Amino acid sequence: MVDRRHLAAAVVIGAVVSLGTFLIAARIFAATVAVPDVGRAYAMLVGLLGCVLSGVICAKLFPPKREVVESASDPAWRLAAMQQLAGETGTIGRIEDLPPQVIAEMKELGLYELFASYDAEQNRPQATVTGA
Template identity: 35%
Template structure:
């Protein structure tokens, strides 16, 4: 389970942007820096390129490219200036939480099935995440007839 603890909750107002929590003040500063710097760089590049004798048809393209580079630069600077406002603490909640998660998955999409029948790429990822044994145990628990040997199944 993941918990969030925010520093100075009374001081800042937090907003959710693209699934992340951000400070409204820092978001405003970042937007103003981005617009101000990138626009200035774009217009300056457009003027300098036009004055330098570059083909007029290419001036707009080159200045746009330089303006985009300025946007990326401002994004990096703002990311360094305005650090994340929360600490994520992950705690191990045990196998019971995995069972609950698998129950909700089955309720939403239907039975999970035998992990050995997953597509190769999915099976590889499940094994890499260490979930293969959990899926296999769940499949065997839900389908006890699978535990019988193949010879017993043929005789039935």
């Protein structure tokens, strides 16, 4: 939910800072630049910097109020994603063929076990049924 007071304050801060920097820069550049159009263009650039500055000010004054909660995903969804990846590319490759840096990164992200188990499942010898 949006805090209306914070939103109103952020709008006022944004307008004052960005417009203020533009107007101040327009006066400075009008007195120092020979071509007025170039002075206005420079003033607009400074006004854009004022917009960024007002965003930084508002971010410091009004921290986010949302809480992001990570939840465990369904293993069946992961398996379906792996099968789709293998179907699109023909194979996902072998985990043993990866460079050590990639393996370390995958372990850090918690993806190594997923790919290793899928790789082991795909490379497991399939039992054949013969009729008598």
